[in-house]
Amino acid sequence: MDLISARARFEAIQDRICQALGEADNQSFVTDQWSSKLGVGKSRVTASGEVLEKGGVMFSHVKGAALPPAATVKRPQLAGKPFEAMGVSLVIHPHNPYIPTSHANVRLFVADPESDQPTWWVGGGFDLTPYYGFDEDCQHWHQSAKDLCDGFDTKLYPEFKRWCDEYFYLKHRDEPRGIGGLFFDDFNALGFEQSLAFVEAVAQGYLDAYLPIIERRKDMGYGEREKAWQKYRRGRYVEFNLVYDRGTIFGLQSGGRTESILVSMPPEVSWSYCYEPEAGSPEAKLTSYYLQPREWV
Amino acid sequence: MDLISARARFEAIQDRICQALGEADNQSFVTDQWSSKLGVGKSRVTASGEVLEKGGVMFSHVKGAALPPAATVKRPQLAGKPFEAMGVSLVIHPHNPYIPTSHANVRLFVADPESDQPTWWVGGGFDLTPYYGFDEDCQHWHQSAKDLCDGFDTKLYPEFKRWCDEYFYLKHRDEPRGIGGLFFDDFNALGFEQSLAFVEAVAQGYLDAYLPIIERRKDMGYGEREKAWQKYRRGRYVEFNLVYDRGTIFGLQSGGRTESILVSMPPEVSWSYCYEPEAGSPEAKLTSYYLQPREWV
Numbered sequence: 129m130d131l132i133s134a135r136a137r138f139e140a141i142q143d144r145i146c147q148a149l150g151e152a153d154n155q156s157f158v159t160d161q162w163s164s165k166l167g168v169g170k171s172r173v174t175a176s177g178e179v180l181e182k183g184g185v186m187f188s189h190v191k192g193a194a195l196p197p198a199a200t201v202k203r204p205q206l207a208g209k210p211f212e213a214m215g216v217s218l219v220i221h222p223h224n225p226y227i228p229t230s231h232a233n234v235r236l237f238v239a240d241p242e243s244d245q246p247t248w249w250v251g252g253g254f255d256l257t258p259y260y261g262f263d264e265d266c267q268h269w270h271q272s273a274k275d276l277c278d279g280f281d282t283k284l285y286p287e288f289k290r291w292c293d294e295y296f297y298l299k300h301r302d303e304p305r306g307i308g309g310l311f312f313d314d315f316n317a318l319g320f321e322q323s324l325a326f327v328e329a330v331a332q333g334y335l336d337a338y339l340p341i342i343e344r345r346k347d348m349g350y351g352e353r354e355k356a357w358q359k360y361r362r363g364r365y366v367e368f369n370l371v372y373d374r375g376t377i378f379g380l381q382s383g384g385r386t387e388s389i390l391v392s393m394p395p396e397v398s399w400s401y402c403y404e405p406e407a408g409s410p411e412a413k414l415t416s417y418y419l420q421p422r423e424w425v
Numbered sequence: 426m427d428l429i430s431a432r433a434r435f436e437a438i439q440d441r442i443c444q445a446l447g448e449a450d451n452q453s454f455v456t457d458q459w460s461s462k463l464g465v466g467k468s469r470v471t472a473s474g475e476v477l478e479k480g481g482v483m484f485s486h487v488k489g490a491a492l493p494p495a496a497t498v499k500r501p502q503l504a505g506k507p508f509e510a511m512g513v514s515l516v517i518h519p520h521n522p523y524i525p526t527s528h529a530n531v532r533l534f535v536a537d538p539e540s541d542q543p544t545w546w547v548g549g550g551f552d553l554t555p556y557y558g559f560d561e562d563c564q565h566w567h568q569s570a571k572d573l574c575d576g577f578d579t580k581l582y583p584e585f586k587r588w589c590d591e592y593f594y595l596k597h598r599d600e601p602r603g604i605g606g607l608f609f610d611d612f613n614a615l616g617f618e619q620s621l622a623f624v625e626a627v628a629q630g631y632l633d634a635y636l637p638i639i640e641r642r643k644d645m646g647y648g649e650r651e652k653a654w655q656k657y658r659r660g661r662y663v664e665f666n667l668v669y670d671r672g673t674i675f676g677l678q679s680g681g682r683t684e685s686i687l688v689s690m691p692p693e694v695s696w697s698y699c700y701e702p703e704a705g706s707p708e709a710k711l712t713s714y715y716l717q718p719r720e721w722v
Contacts, residue, residue, distance in 0.1 A: 173698045300677040370667035380597040399690035401470045
């Protein structure tokens with residue numbers, strides 16, 4: 129298992145994504161290298177571009193002496209073993225409320241990396257959080273997800289789509305975070321080389337899914353009403369990430385780099401007591417129609 | 426143990442606080458009664474008043490068939506017993522960044538209320554979260570806390586002040602949430618009647634501590650810079666409440682009324698990657714001087 133070349137492949141994923149999003153935004157991402165006792169990272173962030181209000185595409189590579197039990201629920205025999213983890217995680221918050229917020233993540237986990245038989249798996253996925261729904265965007269997003277999965281195994285999309293719907297769910301709101309996409313973890317069924325190829329395909333699939341939506345929506349006009357709705361709905365994003373997201377909570381509790389973890393927070397957010405959009409409005413349709421369990425392809 | 430009259434005393438606390446804050450704000454709180462299978466509540470909220478941008482003063486009275494282990498860390502023998510809990514909890518977010526955000530809470534917990542010997546305790550406190558610091562406000566806040574405690578026992582203030590500093594702490598920021606105040610729990614040392622009287626004194630002490638600060642700061646001029654700083658710092662408030670606050674997390678996980686629990690969220694919030702205020706500025710002094718372990722009286 130060649131972890132040095134695996135790392136180069138993750139760094140290349142980060143480069144490709146920043147290149148593509150930076151072109152769409154007409155502004156480059158700024159790079160911030162960091163290191164700590166946990167490992168090293170390269171945080172690439174952007175703010176106030178033409179299209180993106182705030183965005184972060186973070187690479188990190190960490191090592192630890194003892195795998196925490198929370199990271200190994202499915203593999204309790206690995207708790208306490210040394211481990212190595214690397215990955216790319218991103219959240220993109222556009223200015224225009226008609227462009228959804230997007231999130232993607234790819235990662236490789238290796239337990240007992242120095243042993244003869246290290247245990248490894250990959251995880252990740254991508255999901256979309258619209259403020260205003262458009263059927264063609266939802267269909268295109270899920271079609272891109274399905275196409276990339278089908279290139280490896282047609283069983284993957286239905287499984288990873290369902291997993292995504294289950295994971296990105298705000299129990300206290302009885303509401304999904306968005307319209308889903310892909311989520312997978314503990315995945316090694318394809319073997320090491322093909323799993324890394326799958327992870328690369330997920331990253332490329334994210335761009336294939338998201339960039340056309342940016343293009344279609346970026347010139348749509350909006351005003352205070354749409355911006356207020358976006359800020360209100362971003363509150364749900366904050367609630368999910370701080371209350372439920374395992375990566376965020378584990379990162380904060382384990383002494384990860386706070387600013388890199390919380391780059392996912394939206395730039396401007398509002399909360400309003402018992403706010404309900406007017407019945408029949410496009411805002412009400414977001415929850416009544418788009419944020420419902422649905423097969424988009 | 427007369428829980429009916431105890432409840433009346435908590436409802437009276439809510440009334441007095443809403444009356445006093447409503448007068449300071451020149452606008453009444455709006456009342457929202459609710460009931461669920463857990464119990465009943467009266468949420469009193471305000472928004473866009475003269476002084477208050479958003480505020481909620483919530484009474485609730487809930488009963489449960491089985492005390493969750495999280496509520497009884499110090500009394501494991503009570504886990505699984507029926508229980509009854511009532512209390513008032515409030516968070517006040519003023520418009521003016523020179524007026525701090527404030528929080529107060531008083532509550533009574535009774536385990537096994539139908540038995541011959543129910544176990545009961547009170548808890549609560551109040552704490553202050555400034556955006557700009559003023560020594561006289563911090564001293565007045567803590568002097569009010571000390572005065573009310575000293576009326577019962579001079580040992581209480583130092584203990585409850587330290588507990589407050591420990592509790593309202595953001596580990597991932599290595600930063601206290603504010604300048605503290607009082608925090609207590611599992612408290613029954615004064616006996617039932619005097620404990621309720623103490624809880625009433627805490628509520629009155631909160632008003633004695635906060636209202637003069639509102640008066641002193643409400644006419645201070647501010648502009649975009651101060652508002653932007655307030656919105657940025659409110660992000661810390663969100664982080665604390667969603668990541669650490671036991672009441673919030675327990676409420677959301679146990680199926681409490683989401684809008685009443687999250688009325689604590691600030692109205693307008695922002696996050697900005699790696700933001701640092703200019704060295705030597707009043708904004709920088711907040712963390713370098715005010716948010717440091719300190720005896721204010």
